[in-house]
Amino acid sequence: MTVFILVAGAFTGPHVWRDTAARLTAEGAEVHTVALTGLGGPLADGGGAVDLETHIADVLAVIDAAAEPGRGIVLVGHDYGIHPVLGAADRRARSIARIVYLDSGMPQDGVPAVAAVPDQLLREEVAERATGSGDGIPGGELHPPARDEWPRWGSTAGLSEAALDGLTALAAPQPLGTLLQPLRLTGAVAEVPATGVLCTANGPGVEMLQIMVDVGTPALAALAEARVTFFELPTGHWPMLSCPDALAGVLTEAASGGGHRLTPADAGRTPAHLRPFLLDVPERPRERTGNTDLHLPDGPGPHPAVVFVHGGPVPAEARPTPRDWPTLTGYARQVAGQGAVGVTLDHRLHAVTDYEQAAADVADAVERVRADPRVDADRVALWFFSGGGPITAEWLADPPVWLRCVAANYPILAPLPGWGLTGSRFHPVRALSRAGDLPVVLVRAGRESAEIAATVEEFVTEAARCGANLEIIDVPEGRHGFETLDPTEGAREAVHRAVGAVLARLKG
Structure with a gap:
């Protein structure tokens, strides 16, 4: 049985996955949506600061509860959610069948999630809002976007007015520590098969990625490895709300190893x-x-x-x-x-x-x-x-x-x-x-x-x-x-x- 563990992005929680999870369940998969602390999950005991390690622990708890012989765990991280997904997968690499990067960046060891925030002014705001607590973990929260501010975090193409209203109404403050604490990876996660789901109204598609790999962009060389596949969705940054059925279909195909593969720049062909x-x-x-x-x-x-x-x-x-x-x-x-x-x-x-x-x-x-x-x-x-x-x-x-x-x-x-x-x-x-x-x-x-x-x-x-x-x-x-x-x-x-x-x- 395929087990999907779905981790939402900044300001959002398990509610965004409702329709996609229902479709996956109807097709016979087991689905878990992770309630990250402070973003749909309860705050930590004692009211301590919430950071990236807190969210990694949240994902690890779901992995450990679901891991059994014969079950293929597919970890899906959307937006910010890819950071705790990678942190957890790095520590449970043998339990994970595949990682799905859902319209997300490519986090690297030692880099905090704030580096992936698309808007430079927002990155500066996060830095200004950060307040160090006594133990060195940044405290405070970043208020969720107002209804007309979501495009600063990603394209809203494909979202209905009702979906945008719901996204706004259910948004939660993002703990600053989750954005400012660097991600730490041992390298084990680099061997786990991966799939990128590219939302083409928000970023490049497969053809453009191939061009970037051909040109020799060093950070993208790993995308042409045999373990990596890609899918495209013609929508904005929140496909679980704009096209939940199509997203469920893509996730099912990704779990079975489907998708497009890029050609390495040194494959002996003229780019x-x-x-x-x-x-x-x-x-x-x-x-x-x-x-x-x-x-x-x-x-x-x-x-x-x-x-x-x-x-x-x-x-x-x-x-x-x-x-x-x-x-x-x-x-x-x-x-x-x-x-x-x-x-x-x-x-x-x-x-x-x-x-x-x-x-x-x-x-x-x-x-x-x-x-x-x-x-x-x-x-x-x-x-x-x-x-x-x-x-x-x-x-x-x-x-x-x-x-x-x-x-x-x-x-x-x-x-x-x-x-x-x-x-x-x-x-x-x-x-x-x-x-x-x-x-x-x-x-x-x-x-x-x-x-x-x-x-x-x-x-x-x-x-x-x-x-x-x-x-x-x-x-x-x-x-x-x-x-x-x-x-x-x-x-x-x-x-x-x-x-x-x-x-x-x-x-x-």
Whole structure:
């Protein structure tokens, strides 16, 4: 018999699992929902501070009561709940058949749960609210979110009004010690089979994870191990409330070892971002200075220039670096063959917290390019890709007179729910109304991930509202990174159209 032990996330308790647990039970499984101390369970004897170790003990008690020969225990941790799940599984690794990470982070030894809180302002609030007790365990509580504050903790996509009302009404304060006490792991849990359930309205899906593994993100290498599988649910951060039956089905499949497996980066295949560009573009003379490459057209100039800004985050260790990736060099050669300087560069977007320094890198590179005598400093276009999209806000909000066009391929155009950058200035949707007549060329992938597609749709809606000068070029069958993933005739035509649109604005 499969035994599911379900551990809820911050501010919530066993009540959130009601419908999912009922479905699992109806299918013949045994289900236990853990009442964490202070979050549906009684406070500790003596009223002592509640910390992560308290919650680990809560989970251990349920494991020990359920563990019997022949029973496969599947531990499910949602959101914060993955921290006590991992702490308990590390101490009972031989009793656990599988761990399910339900739209959660990947906690590491020595790191407190507060590090996984998506909103930076919330992380700072937790630190400010912490008060040390006499024994060194932080005391106090973090008040649960008001009804309109839940998106700061995760996407509420898919939740009905009634579900959101219930989530708010039954929420409990989160003991600060549970967020601030570091998780301690011996390493035993690393051998337990694991499944990630990705809620794609709140974060990346399987395809995007594969791209991140291929790029070489060190923290994600373990996700491509044979013991790890994945499922996707097209919903927000609380699937047990938005799609409880679908979640129960996924958990049942996960328990039997089902799911998608990622391919290791060193599996002997060419990763998607290093496959050939979809156009056969002749090489051009190239000059490299610092973090910037110039792909040069014929003649002395001065020529207009197109600066191509890669996405990310890209780990600092990634080789080759983005300015040598086929997509960037392919576009740079394409525009150079048509009379414009094609510029590729490396910037330091290594994490979603790095947009400040990445934007500064881009601005510095643009000024160096404009100072080159072979470049017409009054005719420059900026072309952004993927996770470089938020940097467009810097140029949309106050476009200089020499900026003739901003282009963006499959861009992220508003901070994603899990980034914690809601109040950031790197929010192109909010900046667009100040762009005036600046031409914007948007290359939209028809098979984009749900979370990114939502930001693009928001941008298009805002463009219509404020009368922005927006041209959309659709690639209906294209995926994120279609230039190397989907070399179809339709995709090739879209690239030709996009390059033509940008160059027309530069040369007009």
